[in-house]
Structure formats: C-alpha cells, structure tokens
Amino acid sequence: MFALCQPQVDKWLAARPKPAQAIPMPDLKSSLQSFITRLPKVELHVHLEGAVRPETLRELALNKSGLRQKVGEWISERRAQQYRYGSFQQFLVAFGIVTLLLEKPQDYALATTRLLEWLAEQNVQYAEIIFSAGVVLWKKQSVDAVFEAVAGAAEEAEPRTGVRVRWIFDAVRHFGLDHVREVLRWAGHYRSRGVVAFGIGGDEERGPARLFPDIFQEARDQGLHGVAHAGEACGPESIRDAVELLGVERIGHGLTAIRDPHVMTLLRERRIPLEVCPTSNVATGLIARFEDHPLPKFLEAGLVVTLNSDDPAMFGTSLQEEFLEAARCFGFSRETLAALCINAARASFLGEDEKQKLCEEIMRAAT
Ligand SMILES: [Zn+2]
16 A cells, blocks of 8 residues: 555554544544654655745844835735635745745745754654755846755754755746756755755646656756656646656656546556645645545555645645644544655655664654
C-alpha cells in the first residue's frame, strides 16, 4: 500500500495493534492531536513566500510605514474569508502583499527564520523548502543576494530549531525557456548551499512540459533532482508529460491523476511520489471540501502519497493541521498517519542513511 516503505517498515505496520474501536470523542481528539504532534514530520512541498504568517507580515511591515495599515486590513480580510479564494487570480492578488513586504534580502532572511521556528513547533524534522527563484527574478531582485540571506538564516536557525532544511529552486513555467534556464543556472550555482532540486510551477497550460525536457536533462547532469507542479489546475495529461517527458522524481499535487487510470498506473509502477496538499486545493477552489480530495483513493491504488502544506500561511493551515484534518476527514489510523510520514522521508532527497534514520525515528515515535 505504501510503496516506498522498506520491508521492515511494512513489517512494523503489519505488527502494530489495531486501533481501539470505541474511544470517547474528546479523548480521541486530544490523543490523536498529541500523537500527530509527537510524530516527527517531513515537509516536501512548502513555498517560503507562502509560509509567511500574519505575525511575520506585521514584523516585516514594521519598517515599511506605508504598508502597516494595509497589512492589518489584509489579515482581517483573510480571516473573514476563512483563507478561501474565489479563483487562482484572487489568490495571486492576495499574494501581492507578501511580495511587497519581501523587499530586501533581510526580509527573506526573517521569513526563513520564522518558518523554521514554525516548523519546529510542529515537530517537522526535515523540510525541502521551495524557493521561488523565478519570482525573485521577476521582481528584478538579485537571486544571489536574496538566496545568500535565506541560506544564511537557515544555517543559523537549523541547530537552534533542530529543523534540517534543503532547497528546491522553482521556475515559473509560463515565463518561457530563457527564464526557466536562468533559474536552473542559479540552482546549480547553489548546490553547495543545500539546493537539491529544480522544479517548475505556474500555469501548466501556458508552460507545458513538452517545452522543458532538455532543461530537466541539464538539471540531472548537474546532479539536481527534478520535480514539477502538475495535475493541479490541469488534467492528468500534464502529470503524464511531467513524468514521461521531464523524468521528474516527484509530482506536486497530482490531484487530477484520479481522472485517468493509465496515469494512476504510471505513477504506481514508476513509484513517483505525490506531494498532496488538500487544504491548498480547497482554498484555490479546485475541490469543494477537504474530504473531496482523492488522497484515500490514491493510497488504496498503491500510490506513494506524502502530505504537505503548500502555502500554509495563505491558506490558514500548517503541516500539523493537514495531518489532523486528514485524520478527521478520512478516519486515518495512526498507522496510516505514520506511514504518510515514512513515505515523505523515503521520498525526500536525503541520502539513504539519513532517510533510514528518519524512518526509524518516525517508527519509534509512533510505537
Ligand atoms: Zn506549490
């Protein structure tokens, strides 16, 4: 069922006692919550810019007098709308304030520090954070200066928070080949500062996978892993193309895979993990409710599924909250929740020994 788990993990899952049947709700809720808190978690799909919480936005606005009031209004508006957006366009408009506040390298450094502190609060042990180098280029900022500040902040916060971090440089696929190649160049340049992968996000229709096979080959030649957002707003063919044409090792979202049995088979046979982000899909209007997400169907079909938060601050969620909501909406057992964490550890771009260590830690905490 959880294809990336090693034999001993499967054995452990099989040997675990079955969950108790009739536990009164309040106890179940609080014990489930503490179980999820206790689980060492792995986050594979979180955007740095989408993880700037309201309190950090206020902190960033301290020296930007023109934006202070706007930030207050923005926060009240998000809460009133329960972090939902009528369309992807509306999401981008709301995202604008974050873009304005992340003006200087030190702003990005603060956002990084606060994100690592937040991940530590949720007992996230390891994160591959998406750095939108493409957006930095689009804002005409220096990738060099910004990422130096980000990497420096992470290196300072890692020992203090206990959260290990690696980076995925993300290009905006509909900005064209030159833009995407420029992001890859920076990704290669910063391999020594913890960049492990290169990816594409943005409009799947205006930036189809068939444009980028050579770039993803170049990424592999440079020793970078390849990932892609696919099957989010577009159909399953976008997922198939990302796997077959680009050779990506993980798919961001993959929501629409469920519409095509051939794509489901492709993902299962090639063991391509999905970075599932249910609250994000609800917030941007792709599905109506969390419980409409095909996550349980993906698991039943034998796909490798990991649970992630995407732009948690924009969607009023967190990785901890995604686990809680998955347990509530789908009735997942503790074994399934732990297996999702183990899947993420195995699907990460850590070395084999480090993956093994993480898996053992998860199993220890879950037993
Ligand atoms: Zn994303």
